[in-house]
Amino acid sequence: MQNESLLDVQGLTKVYGNKGSLFVPRKEMLAVNNVSFSIKKGETFGLIGESGSGKTTIGRMVLRLIEATAGDIQYEGKSILSMKKGEMDKLRSEMQIIFQDSGSAFNPRKTIGEQILHPLNKFHSNSDAGYQYNKVIEMLDVVGLRADFYHRYPHELSGGQRQRAGIARALIVKPKFLVLDEPVSALDVSVKAQIINLLIDLQKEFQLTYLFIAHNLDLVAYFCDKVAVLSKGELIETAPTIELFRKPKHEVTQKLLSSILTLDGDLGEYYRKQSAI
Ligand SMILES: Nc1ncnc2c1ncn2[C@@H]1O[C@H](COP(=O)(O)OP(=O)(O)O)[C@@H](O)[C@H]1O
Ligand SMILES: [Mg+2]
Known part of the structure; x- marks a missing residue:
């Protein structure tokens, strides 16, 4: 079961735009550009990037809360972008979202x-x-x-x-699959840990697969099996968590990591240990 993929995203792209009018010029904005990744059953997949990098847009496209401009999303081997309403409605109970706010x-x-x-x-x-x-x-x-x-x-x-x-x-x-869109970003440190631990327990109890969205690498070492780093709508690095912490390839990832390593207290100690593995 562990090796079966639950979600396969290929070339996912989102262009936001207004239609334009006589007074407002037509404007388009490429929010997500050609993003591909797979999530295996039972895995916690971290999608990390600074604010505005396109994380929420990806999370919502995956659940079809907003429509993709291009690309394909397969859930259990079935393309969900071509699903009719009835079929999609059935699937909706399997895929749920937890919001930041x-x-x-x-x-x-x-x-x-x-x-x-x-x-x-x-x-x-x-x-x-x-x-x-x-x-x-x-x-x-x-x-x-x-x-x-x-x-x-x-x-x-x-x-x-x-x-x-x-x-x-x-x-x-x-549900089988949850998009966790910055579920603990607004919470105090001690409460953050409680909610993450609850999510870990629930994952085991109900065999859940998670797409965990966050704007920094805080908690990722503790929580995620794999991490994808998003910058300006593009995936710049995807790796198993331990590998990413040991050997970040991209400059943006290195920057995200160094901000964690300067953390004080237990959490900082925890990450220093992780990165020294
Ligand atoms: N409904 C929308 N219409 C136009 N632009 C949007 C809309 N939603 C998000 N954006 C823009 O798309 C980019 C990515 O946004 P978002 O996916 O919310 O990023 P993140 O979740 O990483 O902060 C941002 O520049 C944002 O301003
Ligand atoms: Mg967001």
Whole structure:
């Protein structure tokens, strides 16, 4: 199983543009340029690059939340870009996303429980209210939140708790693949580690495959099997994590690494050890 690829991305390209009008000139922007990578089943694949390099655009194209301009995306050997709506809808429950900003990822007027339930209703309609309630409580437990969080509103939760709720909402439909778009960037260091450890535990428990997006190499050595470095919309280096830490080939990667190695405290020590392997 470990060697089977789950996702194959070939020549993925995205051009953003306005259509232009009499008053606004037509403008195009190449956000992602000819990007290719594969993710194996059960793997955590890190996609790293500075802000604006095209990471979110790639994550969203992979889930078809936005359409690619060119290229191909195969999920379990099937091209998803040519899938019809019905087929794509079926696949949507297998592929979920966790957003960076857990604040705006939730509707402020609905309870956490209602929102965790939402994808279940969308993908697996089961009208039994008792079953649904129990399912949400089970998911809250899986991510380490007590049952009474069901009735709370998003603003009553801390950032870390909201991110846990986001994970529960993604997992309720039993996905196989998760895009984690900077899931811990907005959190304090200690909470970051808790959420990453939770993601590691859940990966084992539910055989998940992750595309982990981040703007630096912080946590990557700890979390990712493979890393791809993105710069200005292009992949400049892809390697198993240990190799990348030992021998970064590209200047941009070296710069990303040196910023980690100057970190103080335990984390800095951890990375110094990693890079000395
Ligand atoms: N909807 C959009 N319309 C036009 N340009 C966009 C849109 N979304 C992102 N961009 C641009 O595409 C580039 C890549 O953005 P993004 O994928 O969000 O990068 P990252 O996630 O690495 O910060 C940026 O220059 C950004 O301004
Ligand atoms: Mg982004």
